[in-house]
Structures are given as structure tokens and as C-alpha cells.
Amino acid sequence: DSKVAVLTSGGDAPGMNTAIRAIVRKGIYHDLRVYGVFHGYDGLLRGEIKEMELGSVADIVHRGGTILKTARCEEMFTAEGQRLAADQLKAKGIEALVVIGGDGSYRGAKKLAELGIKVIGVPGTIDNDIAGTDSTIGFDTAVNTVVEAVSKLRDTASSHERTFLVEVMGRNCGDIALHSGLAIGAESILTPEIPFDLQEISEKLLRGYRRGKNHSIIICAEGAGDIREIASGLKNYSGLENRVTILGHIQRGGAPSAADSLLGAMMGGKAIEALMEGKSEVMISHFQNEIVDRPLELAFKEKKMFNRKLYELANELAI
Ligand code: F6P
Numbered sequence: 001d002s003k004v005a006v007l008t009s010g011g012d013a014p015g016m017n018t019a020i021r022a023i024v025r026k027g028i029y030h031d032l033r034v035y036g037v038f039h040g041y042d043g044l045l046r047g048e049i050k051e052m053e054l055g056s057v058a059d060i061v062h063r064g065g066t067i068l069k070t071a072r073c074e075e076m077f078t079a080e081g082q083r084l085a086a087d088q089l090k091a092k093g094i095e096a097l098v099v100i101g102g103d104g105s106y107r108g109a110k111k112l113a114e115l116g117i118k119v120i121g122v123p124g125t126i127d128n129d130i131a132g133t134d135s136t137i138g139f140d141t142a143v144n145t146v147v148e149a150v151s152k153l154r155d156t157a158s159s160h161e162r163t164f165l166v167e168v169m170g171r172n173c174g175d176i177a178l179h180s181g182l183a184i185g186a187e188s189i190l191t192p193e194i195p196f197d198l199q200e201i202s203e204k205l206l207r208g209y210r211r212g213k214n215h216s217i218i219i220c221a222e223g224a225g226d227i228r229e230i231a232s233g234l235k236n237y238s239g240l241e242n243r244v245t246i247l248g249h250i251q252r253g254g255a256p257s258a259a260d261s262l263l264g265a266m267m268g269g270k271a272i273e274a275l276m277e278g279k280s281e282v283m284i285s286h287f288q289n290e291i292v293d294r295p296l297e298l299a300f301k302e303k304k305m306f307n308r309k310l311y312e313l314a315n316e317l318a319i
Pocket of ligand 1 (some may be wrong): 011125222
């Protein structure tokens with residue numbers, strides 16, 4: 001029987017467990033032996049590899065986080081670390097590794113491929129910042145978490161007639177900000193991809209207040225700049241009081257949304273399909289409304305596109 005392993009790497013994301021479950025169950029269904037690597041590449045280097053059974057993934061489909069645990073591993077960036085990782089897999093007769101994580105994790109996978117391990121990448125990150133796929137596992141849940149949190153902030157913003165700046169995650173990608181901002185009808189959405197002008201935003205806020213608006217919500221991607229500086233800039237230009245809320249790691253937790261659960265199941269299943277077809281160095285991708293496999297290197301070579309149309313729509317709706 002062929003042996004395959006799965007690990008999660010980088011920041012955890014809701015829906016990773018659903019993907020792990022799909023990989024383990026579909027793999028076993030097709031007579032593969034499936035191994036779980038614990039603690040990401042860190043654990044791989046230490047040989048933390050355990051065979052998974054059908055029951056190993058029972059009762060996890062609805063749980064956030066990752067049962068395999070995860071880590072960010074510096075050593076995987078060194079040639080020595082990469083060799084050790086490949087050797088740990090080979091010592092157990094494991095031919096293939098499915099890596100659920102972001103593009104940083106794919107770089108390690110690419111190195112393992114050069115050392116004779118078949119690798120499949122599955123996009124798992126709340127940031128939605130991976131080129132080559134339209135969506136990543138965890139993004140939808142994170143957006144929903146932001147929407148829910150902002151609806152609570154709106155109550156107090158409205159009672160006190162205040163402006164709130166809400167910082168959301170996403171690293172260098174503004175997708176969480178854009179999607180949640182449009183969903184909640186934010187007055188402004190600040191992202192790293194599009195330059196913004198605090199004076200203009202202040203004027204818009206003041207126009208809104210003159211029209212009778214009693215509170216405003218501004219969604220700020222963490223990559224757009226220092227939120228405290230942005231807040232004090234806005235205060236200076238507009239004279240309006242504001243408050244800053246940093247949502248932080250709450251965005252990485254919680255049960256996966258139905259959309260992320262489905263995506264995890266479909267992408268996990270597709271990873272096993274790709275392996276059974278003998279493929280390697282591919283990423284599982286949500287592309288043109290289908291779950292397909294595409295070359296792993298797209299994640300490094302292509303630039304993740306920012307949806308300017310959506311951004312423009314958000315602006316048009318928040319005049
Ligand atoms: O990549 C997911 C993410 O949550 C980013 O949005 C954020 O910038 C980063 O991870 C935070 O990393 P850490 O959990 O290591 O502080």
C-alpha cells in the first residue's frame with residue numbers, strides 16, 4: 001500500500017480539520033496508508049509522524065483549529081532542514097506529503113519535491129492571499145467572524161455616535177478587509193493594495209455626519225498601516241472622536257462556516273485524487289468555480305489579484 005502523509009503549517013484556519021478528515025478518510029477508502037505529521041514542519045523534523053485511522057478524524061469536522069497542530073518553522077528554510085524532513089518521511093516509507101497551509105509552506109514542499117517526495121499543496125489560510133486559487137480554506141469563516149464582531153461594535157458606535165476603526169488580519173492582503181467591509185457597509189475600507197488619503201476619508205466622514213449619520217465604521221487591513229496613526233490622522237483632519245478595535249486572533253478561531261467546511265472537504269478529496277493520478281508539485285485550487293489541481297509554482301510566480309471592482313463597488317455604496 002502506498003503511504004502518504006499530511007501536515008498543517010503556518011497560521012491555523014477554520015476548515016483545516018475538514019480537509020484533514022477528507023484526506024485521511026478518502027485515502028483509506030482508496031487503500032492508502034495515511035500518516036499525520038504533528039506540529040507542521042517542526043514536528044516533521046523531529047519525526048512526529050503517526051498513522052491515522054478512520055477514527056482519528058472522528059468528531060472534528062465542525063471544530064476550528066487543526067488537530068495536527070501547526071507551527072512556523074525556520075529550519076525548513078535551510079538545506080539541512082529540508083534534507084532531514086525528506087529523510088524522516090523516507091525512513092517511514094512515505095512517498096507523498098500533503099501540505100495544508102499558505103504559500104510559505106509551499107516553498108518547503110517544493111524543496112521536498114526536489115528531494116524525491118511527491119507533494120501536494122492545499123490552500124489553508126484566513127488571509128486569502130495565495131495566487132493561483134480564488135479562495136482559501138478559512139477565509140469565509142474569518143470574514144463571517146469580522147461581520148459578527150462589527151455588528152456588536154455598531155451598537156456601541158451608534159449609542160455614542162462615534163467613529164470606530166476596526167483592524168482586521170490578512171498580512172499583506174486586503175481581502176478580509178474588502179469582503180467584510182463591503183458586507184457590513186463600512187464607510188471606508190483601507191487595504192495595502194490601494195493608496196488612501198486620510199483627508200479625503202475625513203471629508204467623507206464629515207459629509208456623512210452632516211447628512212445625519214450618527215456613527216461610522218472604517219475597516220483597516222493590518223497591512224494598510226499603523227492603525228493608531230491612521231486613527232490620530234483622522235481625528236486631526238475631521239475633529240471627530242474615534243475608537244480603535246483590533247480584532248486579532250479571534251479571526252482565526254471558531255467552527256468553520258459551511259462554505260469553508262465544504263471547501264476543506266472538496267480540496268482534501270481532490271488532493272488524494274491528484275496523488276492517485278501520480279501527480280506531484282500541484283496545488284489544489286478553486287479556479288473558475290471548480291476544484292482542480294494546478295502547478296504549485298503558480299503560488300510563487302503569479303501575483304495574487306486584488307478585486308478592484310469589488311473595492312470600487314464598496315466605495316460607490318459608501319458615498
Ligand atoms: O496568516 C494568518 C495570520 O493570522 C495573518 O493574518 C497574521 O498577520 C498572522 O497570521 C499572525 O501571525 P501569528 O499568529 O504568528 O501572530
